[in-house]
Amino acid sequence: MSTTRIQQLEPCPFCNSANGTVQHLLLWYRVICENCRAYGPKSRSYHQALSQWEHQSRELRLEKSIENRQLLEHLSSFGNFPPPRL
Numbered sequence: 001m002s003t004t005r006i007q008q009l010e011p012c013p014f015c016n017s018a019n020g021t022v023q024h025l026l027l028w029y030r031v032i033c034e035n036c037r038a039y040g041p042k043s044r045s046y047h048q049a050l051s052q053w054e055h056q057s058r059e060l061r062l063e064k065s066i067e068n069r070q071l072l073e074h075l076s077s078f079g080n081f082p083p084p085r086l
């Protein structure tokens, strides 16, 4: 097994660390976060592993920001909270 440190990787969707490496195991590759050990989907190529990680990271962060916004809107509907600033 070998790992390669990557510059300019999309941050980890779970811990926001940019400390990702690509693991290469016999037939596949995946990106793993060195900070929280979260990992992306297994891929057949190095570049596919990177793009899948980036895709997953963006999707998860987008989902979180939507959840946060919905929560703020919900809280502001009670009246005592200021409207969400986005």
Ligand SMILES: [Zn+2]
Binding pocket: 012, 013, 014, 015, 016, 017, 033, 034, 035, 036, 037, 038
């Ligand atoms: Zn992480």
